[in-house]
Amino acid sequence: MNQNIDTVSALNTGVYIIHQKEVKTPYSTSVDANIDKVTKGNDSVKKKSWQDESAPTFIHYFTLVTLGLLSWGILWCAFGEGWRWDGQWFRIAAVAVIAWGSGQILESLTTLPPLLAALLTGILARHFGFLDMRHHTHIDAFLRRIYPVIILGKGSLGWDISYMKANWRRVVTLGALPWCMEVTTLAICAHMLLGFPWLWGFLLGSIYSSVSCPVIMPAVNKHGKNSNGKQNWPQLICTAGGLDTALSVGVYGIINSFMFYETTDLYRYIKAALTLFVGSALGVIWGSLAKYLPNSRDTYVTELRILFVLVGGLFANFFTTMVGWGGTAGVAVLACNSTAAKHWASKGWKLNQNPASKVYRVLWSSLEPLVFAYTGTFFVMHHSISDTMLIGLGILLICLTVRLFVIMMVCWDLQLKERIFICCTAIPKSIVEAVLAPMAIHTLMALGNREDEMIYAEQFLRLIVQAILITTPIGFLLTNSLGPMLLQTNQKDCEKYAEPKSMHRKSVESQRSIDEDIRL
Incomplete structure (x- = not known):
């Protein structure tokens, strides 16, 4: 049998000439033997591929466990009894580790958000007497001043300011009107059904009405890229949800400071009127400074840019809380990071696909x-909570009905399927609720002379935990399951909603900017 073998010789000009040369090969090659070898080779490839898939995962978690045990050993050796297996510091760390591990298991088995397992871990730890963070309020309060800076900064780094300017009416109405109506509805229900004072009702409403975009953004990004309509779904949901979050954080800080910070009535009203505007102004100024500081030619420009906005946001939150201007820092962080991201994009950093975004994602996945x-450790389970939870379920249904009805009215010019999709994304309540829910208990414990109001703070927390456990899986599953069907468009709609090429490229780039949330 003759076989052609190609030999290649390269000329100095860079052109390749192929010569063919005949070589005699023996005819005694066994085809059957080769087939047997190929079959055995395929079997080994299958086994190898299975091993290749499972081995990295096992090694990854084994590495994490090893590092965790070594870290615990260092802390035990350095600080002694508090880090023993029954020490108070060990219990705090152990609950966090178990919460993370149970979340990973839940997500791998059901695709549900891991935060549900973490919340249930805390509830069970409190129920069985393993950990109660009421005994460690100084630690919990410190962490709750860090959480908002990370989660708000992470979300606002993905905002496209150009999209917000071009679609400001849609963003404002979709972000503000449903939120305002739900807050008002909740305050009325809490006052009429649970006997809450009006201020406590609006304080609860400011947290309760917040939509949790991070829960559904991976699904929105995935299904939005496959739709053929004119809407940039990731940016619409992200920016409208961001405005919703800004209102929640800002208004909560205003009411909280008004209720618990001792000062003159005139000063309280001045703070209430100026908090949102002062926060926005400070954020824009600091974000604009990030355009020039550090210099783009600095050797450590990446690290310094991240620290500039991160440390600035942390200082703002701690300082404004100390002086009684709660809520100002949350709005400032949103304005700062979105402004900084716009300036960084003009210097070559892709929107939400840059080192700052990755750092914020890693920090939030850790926190x-x-x-x-x-x-969850603040949630106390006992027989007397059943009435509150039943009333809370009714309040939740009423509030969701009002919110979804307002969304349907606000988005009257969209197709019915698209309006239903937006309603699905507006159901989950989790992030802001979990961060701010125990703050009223913290404040009352610190004041010590307003124990009669503790009952409101306890009911406050129960209603929020109930909302998280019910709305988060429902909203996530509806968005993920119905998204492909609801965002499909027919051929006529595709022609009607066809975009110019430049706008299409910008839309695709914006959608791609949120891809990394799926991997984290």
């Missing part, structure tokens, strides 16, 4: 189990 687990 998320702590937020929900430690919030």
